[in-house]
Amino acid sequence: MVLLDAAGVIGRSALPYNFKEEAIDMAERKGLLVLLFVCLVFVLSACGGGAAKNADKGAVEKETVLSPEEEAARVANSKLELVFLYPPSGTEEIFMSRFGDRLQKKFPQYKLTFIPRQSDNYAALLGSKQPIDIMIVSLNTTGTYLTGMGLESDISDLIKKYNYDLTKIEPSLIEIQRRMANGGIYGLPYTPGAMTFLYNKDLFDKFGVPYPRDGMTWDEVYELARRMTRTDGGIQYKGIAFGFASVIRSNQLSAPYFDPKTNKAMFTADAFVQSFTNIARFYKIPGMELPNNKYIEQADQFLKDQTVAMMIHTGGYVTRAAEALKNWDIATIPTLKEKPGVSLQAGPDYMYITNRSAQRDAAFQVLSYITSEEYQEWMAGNLAFVPVLKDSKKAMQSFGANLPGIQGKNVQALIQSYAPMSLASPFTANANSEMNNALNAFSAGKDINTALREAAERVDKLIEQEMKK
Structure with missing residues (x-):
């Protein structure tokens, strides 16, 4: 019998000595030594192999931890479908020309699905549980289409995951999102929706009046409007026209339409009355009355009839002016004496996940691209939209470069220091209509306080009825 002694030395139980047994003993010792060597090699190999495998496993695990840039690239190259809803504009043609064509080039792996406008049965669309990855709406219709329908989603986790730099965006456009989302953020803007101050040079030349200049106050523009309002050759010329509800909603005192806690109209608050009075006074200039007592025809008088010298309206009128007028330009938005350098509030448009x-990750890659310098410069050059970038001077150098009639205009006047924005409401559109009604009532002879009080009563009654449903 072969044994191991306490010291590990191979031995044998005591037996009488003979050569045959010694030969056997020597053979057994050699065999046992070989066996132990093999076992030792096996154990060491197993230990070493396990360590190697663990090391390899650790290396693999380490390799699969991707940086934000690598993760973004991985998501961008994934085959998947993204569904877009663009309620205000609604047509696939507009969607593709503004976003879709560029997104398809940037993310060829993505299938982009567009849901046509559903304004008449929007609630039915939402009730169908239709997947919607990205919704594109303005701040002023966010309450109607997003938060009012319970579709909002905080994307703070994605901003952190991909190290997205919010500081590159105009701060007021992010701040309003923070207020809306109670410190979170629901979406990123693609344009600030800046208001514009346009004027027809030919009319100023006709009457020998100096052009509007950058840095004017509302009082100075009021005096200029008085000078330009006149009858000549049987034609009534007017000094200025407004996108009235847009200007009032975007007022420089940041007076809101509604109390955010009660949803009650704040049309009779001092700051709101002051803002309304500032613009409504222009319509008391003899000859400046509303056409047929209707707000809607003012833009036509500026663009088509070309009997209005100046117009303050939403940013989309830059391209319309370029198409309609031969000799026109842009000035900075007039400011209040007590708010020097402060423009009207922005009216941004957002992409919401x-x-x-x-x-969500793929949708965020879309939002990141839309707010990139690459897309913002393309947008400025091809769509004449003001960029959302905090430092937009470079992008503005290409503003309207690929559109006829904009080159050489004072487009730098579109870079503004915006007044703080008011929160959006599901009833903003109703308030806009009531602003036009109040202007019509004022133009027809009612005093401002009565016109605004009656407008507030109407919209409050409407909201009360809607809240009961």
Whole structure:
């Protein structure tokens, strides 16, 4: 019998000595030594192999931890579908020309699905549980289409995950999102929706009046409007026209339409009355009355009839002016004496990732691209939209470069220091209508306080009825 002694030395139980047994003993010792050597090699190999495997496993695990840039690239190259809803504009042609064509080039792996306008049965669309990855709406219709329908989703986690730099965006456009989302953020802007101050040079030349200049106050523009309002050759010329509800909603005192806690109209608050009075006074200039007592025809008088010298309206009128007028330009928005350098509030448009999105990472790659310098410069050059970038001077150098009639205009006047924005409401559109009604009532002879009080009563009654449903 072969044994191991306490010292590990191979031995044998005591037996009488003979050569045959010694030969056997020597053979057994050699065999046992070989066996132990093999076992030792096996154990060491197993230990070493396990360590090697663990090391390899650790290396693999380490390799699969991607940086934000690598993760973004991985998502961008994934084959998936993104569904877009663009309620205010609604047509696929507009969507593709503004976003879709560029997104398809940037993310060729993505299938972009566009839901046509559903204004008449929007609630039915939402009730169908239709997947919606990205919704595109303005701040002023966010309450109607997003938060009012419970589709909002905080994207703070994605901003952190991809190290997205919010400081590159105009701060007021992010601040209003923070207020809306109680410190979170629901979406990123693609344009600030800056208001514009346009004027027809030919009319100023006709009457020998100096052009509007950058840095004017409202009082100075009022005096200029008085000078330009006159009858000549049987034609009534007017000094200025407004996108009235847009200007009032965007007032420089940041007076809101509604109390955010009660949803009650604040049309009779001092700051709001002051803002309304500032603009409504222009319509008391003899000859400046509303056409047929209707607000809607003012833009036509500026663009088509070309009997209005100046117009303050939303940013989309830059391209319309370029198409309609031969000799025109842009000035900075007039300011209040007590608010020097402060323009009207922005009216931004946002891309929101909804809580129905199953492709949040891919949707965020879209938002990141739309707010990139690359897209913002393209947008400025081809769509004549003001960039959302905090430092937009470079992008503005290409503003309207690929559109006829804009080159050489004072487009730098579109870079503004915006007044703080008011929160959006699901009833903003109703308030806009009531602003036009109040202007019509004022133009027809009612005093401002009565016109605004009656407008507030009407919209409050409407909201009360809606809240009961």
